Amino acid sequence: MGPTAALAATALSILRYAQGNTMVPSGKIKQPEINAAITEVVRLMTPDVVHIRFNIDRDWSGDWAIFFRVLLSDEAGKRGLPEVANQVRWQLSERLDFDSMGLFAYYNFRTVSEQEALREESWA
Amino acid sequence: MPFADDLLEVAHDLAHKEAAKQAGLRRAVSTAYYALFHLLIEEAVSKWAIERQRSILARTFEHGKMKGICDGVLKDVKSGAPLPPELNTVADAFIQLQQHRQTADYDNSKQWSTGDVVNVLDLATRAFAAWRAISAQDAAQDYLLQLFLPKMPRQ
Numbered sequence: 545m546g547p548t549a550a551l552a553a554t555a556l557s558i559l560r561y562a563q564g565n566t567m568v569p570s571g572k573i574k575q576p577e578i579n580a581a582i583t584e585v586v587r588l589m590t591p592d593v594v595h596i597r598f599n600i601d602r603d604w605s606g607d608w609a610i611f612f613r614v615l616l617s618d619e620a621g622k623r624g625l626p627e628v629a630n631q632v633r634w635q636l637s638e639r640l641d642f643d644s645m646g647l648f649a650y651y652n653f654r655t656v657s658e659q660e661a662l663r664e665e666s667w668a
Numbered sequence: 669m670p671f672a673d674d675l676l677e678v679a680h681d682l683a684h685k686e687a688a689k690q691a692g693l694r695r696a697v698s699t700a701y702y703a704l705f706h707l708l709i710e711e712a713v714s715k716w717a718i719e720r721q722r723s724i725l726a727r728t729f730e731h732g733k734m735k736g737i738c739d740g741v742l743k744d745v746k747s748g749a750p751l752p753p754e755l756n757t758v759a760d761a762f763i764q765l766q767q768h769r770q771t772a773d774y775d776n777s778k779q780w781s782t783g784d785v786v787n788v789l790d791l792a793t794r795a796f797a798a799w800r801a802i803s804a805q806d807a808a809q810d811y812l813l814q815l816f817l818p819k820m821p822r823q
Contacts, residue, residue, distance in 0.1 A: 604770035605732050616783065625783050626790035643743065650767050651787075658781035 581639035592620035621655035672707035701769035754798035761795035
């Protein structure tokens, strides 16, 4: 999935969120704000962070959540993935008020070579 | 070694022994969550004086309620409540691990990478260390009580 398809998938998940949600006003989700934060974090953390994808959906308990998929360089993975992962989490939570959006934030991480092996579209 | 520590060790073993297999990675993720889950439960029920009743009490803890209490901790910290940062680490890790566990156990469409699992294990390991650093403090003991009680009385 290329950047355009990824954007379309994100827009679709936002739409599904807005249509299906009755507890949290869809106006609380600020997609441009989320995209801007992601762009900034990727810029700050390049080359460790290659890109960040996300979708919004309910979590296991039915609460609304944002699921981040963070693709890291192989070098970052070798140096210490948890440290880079913690930095990404911190940088995103500094820029996005998930509470006010009514979202839990969940994070998944993998490296470029892992993605090349697994070839999951949602990570591309 | 306490059961919770055993579980965490098993999670690490599974991740390293079965790195190439999805089944091993999934079991590692699920076990990491249960390690933290049982750490907190063991700590809570250990306060109960009648030892033979502790296993009964341990079965009354609910995953959903525990998530809600952890979310409350994160909100309190964010609003400036004087809570130790380690409690924030534990609560945050609990919520993350719980979701990862659900995905690992039930979502077969998700492919786990070693990187993902390393991060999950790191969350659990940090949560263990954070908990042990503060477990004797009032804030930690109050947190355990909240996990256990059906409803906290008004202060």
